[in-house]
Amino acid sequence: MATTDNPRDLAFSVPDPSPSSPSAETDSARSPGKVRAFLDLVKIEHSVFALPFAFLSALAAMQVNGGRVRWVDLLLITVAMVGARTFAMAANRILDRQIDARNPRTAGRELVTGAVSVRTAWTGAAVALVVFLAAAALLNPLCLVLAPLAVVPLVVYPYAKRFTNWPHAILGVAQAVGPVGAWLAVTGTLNGSGPAWLLGAAVGLWIGGFDLIYACQDSEIDQVIGVHSVPARYGRRFALHASTVAHVVTFALFVWFGDLIGLGWLWWIGLALTAVAFGYQHLVVTPTDLSKVNRAFFTANGFVGIVLFVFALLDLVIRLDLRP
Numbered sequence: 001m002a003t004t005d006n007p008r009d010l011a012f013s014v015p016d017p018s019p020s021s022p023s024a025e026t027d028s029a030r031s032p033g034k035v036r037a038f039l040d041l042v043k044i045e046h047s048v049f050a051l052p053f054a055f056l057s058a059l060a061a062m063q064v065n066g067g068r069v070r071w072v073d074l075l076l077i078t079v080a081m082v083g084a085r086t087f088a089m090a091a092n093r094i095l096d097r098q099i100d101a102r103n104p105r106t107a108g109r110e111l112v113t114g115a116v117s118v119r120t121a122w123t124g125a126a127v128a129l130v131v132f133l134a135a136a137a138l139l140n141p142l143c144l145v146l147a148p149l150a151v152v153p154l155v156v157y158p159y160a161k162r163f164t165n166w167p168h169a170i171l172g173v174a175q176a177v178g179p180v181g182a183w184l185a186v187t188g189t190l191n192g193s194g195p196a197w198l199l200g201a202a203v204g205l206w207i208g209g210f211d212l213i214y215a216c217q218d219s220e221i222d223q224v225i226g227v228h229s230v231p232a233r234y235g236r237r238f239a240l241h242a243s244t245v246a247h248v249v250t251f252a253l254f255v256w257f258g259d260l261i262g263l264g265w266l267w268w269i270g271l272a273l274t275a276v277a278f279g280y281q282h283l284v285v286t287p288t289d290l291s292k293v294n295r296a297f298f299t300a301n302g303f304v305g306i307v308l309f310v311f312a313l314l315d316l317v318i319r320l321d322l323r324p
Helices: 007-011 022-030 034-042 044-048 051-064 071-095 097-102 118-139 141-163 167-187 194-225 230-234 236-261 265-284 293-318
Strands: none
Touching: 034 071, 034 118, 044 071, 051 071, 051 167, 051 194, 051 236, 051 293, 071 097, 071 118, 071 141, 071 167, 097 194, 118 141, 141 167, 167 194, 194 230, 194 236, 194 293, 230 236, 236 265, 265 293
C-alpha cells in the first residue's frame, strides 16, 4: 500500500475489509445466523433510545386530539421508526467499514470480519428504507411527502466525521425527527405541533450529548486516522463539558414539554429519576477514566427513555384520561 503524509488520506484509502472474492461471498452466504448477524450489525436493541419518545409524542398528540389511543397508528409508527433506524445503522456501518477496520475498538464489527457481506448489508438497508417509506405512506400523505427529508440527515451523518468536528450535532438532528414525525403521523398537520418540536429538540440534544461521551473512547485513534469529532479536536474534557451543557438544556426542554402538554406529578417523578441518571453518567465518566462509558451509554440512557415514557404514559392515562 502506498504511503502518505496525510493520515486522513490513509484512513480512507485502505482496502475494503469485507469479503470480495466469490468463495468468500459463498462462505459468508452459507454461514449460520445471517439474519442474527445483520441484526447485530445494526444493533436493533438500541431502538430503546429513541422509540419511547416517538410513542410519547404520538400519545400526547392523541390525547390532544380526542383522548383515544389509535393502535394502528402506533404500530405503523413503530414500523417506521425501526425501519428508518435500521437503514441508518446499516448505511453507517457500510460507509464506515474502512474506518472501523483501523480502530481496535471497532475492528470486530461484522462488515470488517466478514460475518456480514457488504451485499447483504446493502440489501438489508434497502429493505429497511422501503419499509420506512411504506409505513409513512400508510400513515398519511404528509408523512409520505416529508419522509425523504427525514432520510437526509440519516445519510449525511456517516459522512459528517469526514468534514466537521461536530458530527454529533448531525446525529442529534437525525434523532430529533422521530418525535416530530410521530406527532405528524397522528395529526396529519404541522398546525399545533409545537410540543413535538420541543420534544424532538430535547431528544436530539440528549442523544448528541451522550454521543459526545461515547466518542471520547476513540479520541486518540481518531487523531491518528483523521476522523473528526469533538473529543479528537478539542479534547475529552471539553467534550464532557459540552455533553453536560447539552443534557442540562435537554432536561429544561423536557420540563417545558411536560408543562406545555399539561403533564402532572407522575411526569415530574420521571423527570427526577432522569436527573439522577444524567448526573450518574456524568459522574462515572471522566477525562482520565473511560472505563464506565458503556455503562453510562447503554444503561443510564436506556433507563432515561423507558422511565420517562412509563411515567408520562401513566400521567396521560390516570390524570388526562387517555383511553385505549
